[in-house]
Amino acid sequence: MAALLCLIAIFPVLRLLVEGAMPQGKLGLGALDRVLSDPATWTAFGHTLWVSLAAMAISGLIGGAMALVVALGDLPARRTLVFGFTMLLIVPSQITTIAWIELLGPSSVLLKLFGLAPAPGARHPLYSATGITLLLGLEHAPLVFLSLRPALRVLPGDLIEAARAAGARPMRVVRTVVLPLVAPSLIAGMALAFVSTIGNFGTPALLGIPARFPMLTTLIYQRLSGFGPRVLSEVAALSLLLGVLAAGGVLVEAWLAGRRDVRVEGTASSIHLPLGRWRPVAVAAAWGFLALTLLMPLLALLATALVAAYGQPLGPATATLENFRFVLFDDPAAGRAIIDSLGLAAAAAAILFLVAVPVAYFAVWRGRRLMRLLVLAAELSYALPGVVLAIAAILIFIRPVLGLTLYNTLGIILIAYLARFFTLAQRPVAAAFRQLDFRLEEAAQMSGAGFVRRVMTVALPLVAPAAAAGGLLVFLTAFNELTVSALLWSAGHETLGVVVFSLEQAGENTVAAALASLTVVATVGLMALASFLTRHLATPVLPWQA
The missing domain is CATH 1.10.3720.10 (MetI-like)
Incomplete structure (x- = not known):
């Protein structure tokens, strides 16, 4: 078992390091120098960094809000809601991206049913840095949700009760009691979203390659696909750069999480903050969000699969x-x-x-x-x-x-x-x-x-x-x-x-x-x-x- 884990966890990283320091068995940093001196490397690095940071912020906002509403709010059918929200992560990135392409494009079969499709020949709104960022933020929001929700479920109930007894409204309880205590879990979830965004290939490839917006994963793919094994040393150096960026995200998360002591005394209990008159609004917002971000793209995907030719309207004659x-x-x-x-x-x-x-x-x-x-x-x-x-x-x-x-x-x-x-x-x-x-x-x-x-x-x-x-x-x-x-x-x-x-x-x-x-x-x-x-x-x- 130990030998197998060494093969899985340690040997691949060591092999990459050796290739970076000894390309083709010869000691030297020529491949690394060529990669670091190439402007395309730093363009892709910059794109990867700021897209990942922006997508992480979007994931934190969406995943954090959903976790707070589901874990603390008195919503009906919460298990089904959690299952549906998790599907945003479980459905493969490339399929999610294709579904959104089919939903919002000028040839959208679903939007044509309602007369809402963009004009023929119009530029697809997702083929841009903004489209990549928004979609990656949405895809990885469940990582923040899954990290934050267990922490919310084990909070001591007496802290919440004390705040409410002191006259604090639910939003103030969340802002001054709940969020400070679950900050490490929120940071961990956002760091996981950051690392996952860095390593994502499907969305940057499907949206970024047509938009000529390279990121590190697509740059590695294009170099290897275009030049084959003879550029393995350069590709290995690019991979090390990508790995360093991911490891940096993990280290920053560990540093931020360790700066605050959030240990509390008390017994974990199920906490519910009654939403009162806002409950119908919260229910509608949660299920409306899932309908818009999960159901609509998948319906657009299915509608595209049911027409004989791409761009045709769906109807009895074309289905x-x-x-x-x-x-x-x-x-x-x-x-x-x-x-x-x-x-x-x-x-x-x-x-x-x-x-x-x-x-x-x-x-x-x-x-x-x-x-x-x-x-x-x-x-x-x-x-x-x-x-x-x-x-x-x-x-x-x-x-x-x-x-x-x-x-x-x-x-x-x-x-x-x-x-x-x-x-x-x-x-x-x-x-x-x-x-x-x-x-x-x-x-x-x-x-x-x-x-x-x-x-x-x-x-x-x-x-x-x-x-x-x-x-x-x-x-x-x-x-x-x-x-x-x-x-x-x-x-x-x-x-x-x-x-x-x-x-x-x-x-x-x-x-x-x-x-x-x-x-x-x-x-x-x-x-x-x-x-x-x-x-x-x-x-x-x-x-x-x-």
């Missing part, structure tokens, strides 16, 4: 299921992508399911320091952008390893998925182990059960639902992944994310919309299945349950 039939039965690339994505996601989920249980066993129940440190290293590597991991995988496997060649195969994508999604599988299992009494295993050991038997008969049955939920999270994320596979796919070995992205880039909008719509349906089904499997757990382990 067709031909696009769905084509991607399911006639398009060889889409067919391969579906099979490849299913196989890769299932393999990654199964392997990490088997790995997560013993790792969490040693890290949580046994408390082995080495395993805890390696798990922490793996979680820190999860914060690195997926593009950085993809470049590391290319550097490692471009030459045969032990006589095996993984480059230009599905194997290199699978290895990258294992490194990328280990944390998703491990965290629910670790949380489940923390709920369990260690004396259960001690009793089995006193009865003569060996290590393997204790794990198989005591630990595994107790954490199986959480491990299954983690495996489903891995399957769900890997099935829709684009950032890693965009740099690792090869002809005949495509993934769903790559095919959807390629179809959209090639102007096959109706076919891309059909394939994206099928992916959304599969995503919602998997989320529902994961919720069903974990409904009896004492502590929620899924993001939209926590």
Whole structure:
């Protein structure tokens, strides 16, 4: 287990550092010098930095407001609201972006139904720095929400009651009591949104490339796609620059969170601030926001998939299921992508399911320091952008390893998925182990059960639902992944994310919309299945349950 975690968490970063310092095995910083002296690098760096900061502010505003309303307000159907809001994050970035492109463009099938589509030939409003920023802020708002909501749910109720007894109105309670206490969680969520925005590829590629607005992820993609393996040293240096920017965000978050002591005395309790006459307004605002940002784009995506030709109005004469039939039965690339994505996601989920249980066993129940440190290293590597991991995988496997060649195969994508999604599988299992009494295993050991038997008969049955939920999270994320596979796919070995992205880039909008719509349906089904499997757990382990 320790060797596997070293391979996942430490070796890829070391390989990137070696390539930056010793390009092609020769000591020197020529590649780094060329990258740092290139004006295109600093243009993309500047774009990435300020777009990420602005998107982080938008995510903090939207996610923070939604968390406050859902956690503290007396709203009906809050579980459904949380599930829907989390879908903004779970639905893949490239599909969300395509849905918004189809909603707001001059050829919008949905807006044409109401006569609201922009004039033909008008510039698409999202093909700009503002469009990229707004969409990235919206996509990552659930990260702030998911970070802040658990902190709000464990606030001591007596503090709120004391403030209200002193005559403070709900808004003043939130401003002077609640927000100062949950500031570390808010900062952590915004930092996570910042790091995720830095590493996002789908939205900057679909909106930024047509708008000629480069960011670091798209610059790396264009360099590698245009020049191939001979620019690996320069691309590795760019990846290190991207990684430094992400690590800087994590370090700033840790510094800000550590500046304030927010420990309190009291018992956590469920807190509700009655909204009074504002309750109908809050309900309408929350559900209206979801309808506008989730339902409308997805309906626009579906409407585009149902017309025979792009730009046609949807009606009885133009409605067709031909696009769905084509991607399911006639398009060889889409067919391969579906099979490849299913196989890769299932393999990654199964392997990490088997790995997560013993790792969490040693890290949580046994408390082995080495395993805890390696798990922490793996979680820190999860914060690195997926593009950085993809470049590391290319550097490692471009030459045969032990006589095996993984480059230009599905194997290199699978290895990258294992490194990328280990944390998703491990965290629910670790949380489940923390709920369990260690004396259960001690009793089995006193009865003569060996290590393997204790794990198989005591630990595994107790954490199986959480491990299954983690495996489903891995399957769900890997099935829709684009950032890693965009740099690792090869002809005949495509993934769903790559095919959807390629179809959209090639102007096959109706076919891309059909394939994206099928992916959304599969995503919602998997989320529902994961919720069903974990409904009896004492502590929620899924993001939209926590």
